[in-house]
Amino acid sequence: xxxxxxxxxxxxxxxxxxxxxxxxxxxxxxxxxxxxxxxxxxxxxxxxxxxxxxxxxxxxxxxxxxxxxxxxxxxxxxxxxxxxxxxxxxxxxxxxxxxxxxxxxxxxxxxxxxxxxxxxxxxxxxxxxxxxxxxxxxxxxxxxxxxxxxxxxxxxxxxxxxxxxxxxxxxxxxxxxxxxxxxxxxxxxxxxxxxxxxxxxxxxxxxxxxxxxxxxxxxxxxxxxxxxxxxxxxxxxxxxxxxxxx
Numbered sequence: 001x002x003x004x005x006x007x008x009x010x011x012x013x014x015x016x017x018x019x020x021x022x023x024x025x026x027x028x029x030x031x032x033x034x035x036x037x038x039x040x041x042x043x044x045x046x047x048x049x050x051x052x053x054x055x056x057x058x059x060x061x062x063x064x065x066x067x068x069x070x071x072x073x074x075x076x077x078x079x080x081x082x083x084x085x086x087x088x089x090x091x092x093x094x095x096x097x098x099x100x101x102x103x104x105x106x107x108x109x110x111x112x113x114x115x116x117x118x119x120x121x122x123x124x125x126x127x128x129x130x131x132x133x134x135x136x137x138x139x140x141x142x143x144x145x146x147x148x149x150x151x152x153x154x155x156x157x158x159x160x161x162x163x164x165x166x167x168x169x170x171x172x173x174x175x176x177x178x179x180x181x182x183x184x185x186x187x188x189x190x191x192x193x194x195x196x197x198x199x200x201x202x203x204x205x206x207x208x209x210x211x212x213x214x215x216x217x218x219x220x221x222x223x224x225x226x227x228x229x230x231x232x233x234x235x236x237x238x239x240x241x242x243x244x245x246x
């Protein structure tokens with residue numbers, strides 16, 4: 001048999017059931033020690049959100065190395081199709097111009113020769129006069145100059161006699177001529193003797209220069225003011241060494 005409860009009783013029963021559930025839930029919360037306020041507060045807690053770290057700086061640019069190659073050559077001039085040989089021709093020898101020889105003179109002048117003179121024979125002076133054997137003091141010269149100026153050196157002592165010759169020359173004998181030039185110093189002595197034309201015998205050539213520098217004495221050349229100055233003598237000496245006979 002089924003009994004139907006009125007609506008008011010049904011509503012009351014439902015309220016009692018709801019109340020029991022609420023009490024039961026409260027008992028569970030209190031029994032478990034759950035702090036509702038703290039839980040709610042922790043649920044609403046705020047957090048500091050840090051901004052993302054900045055991007056790292058870009059690496060410094062690597063300097064670009066620019067390699068400059070040699071400029072390209074232009075096209076070669078045309079030639080017939082061929083292959084060159086493996087043997088390379090040597091470069092042509094270009095002769096260098098030879099400078100003209102410089103002519104020096106003991107006394108400066110307007111010409112191009114190594115000395116000044118006015119005759120066809122070689123001598124120590126600069127005029128054309130010969131050597132006299134008289135007692136006069138000399139007259140006007142017959143050269144190109146007008147007089148005055150330098151005076152040539154004058155030999156006052158010494159000769160080739162007494163020159164030291166090697167023994168073989170005295171044994172075999174010798175005949176010949178040697179041409180030399182040397183400097184007459186302001187003190188009257190000879191120096192810097194050189195062979196201009198050899199006699200054909202080296203021993204004779206050396207003995208000639210040695211004897212000139214050792215024994216010859218001069219009155220030196222003098223300039224227009226009377227001062228002793230160096231001068232150059234050019235001489236030709238003839239040798240006639242007789243063969244020694246026992």
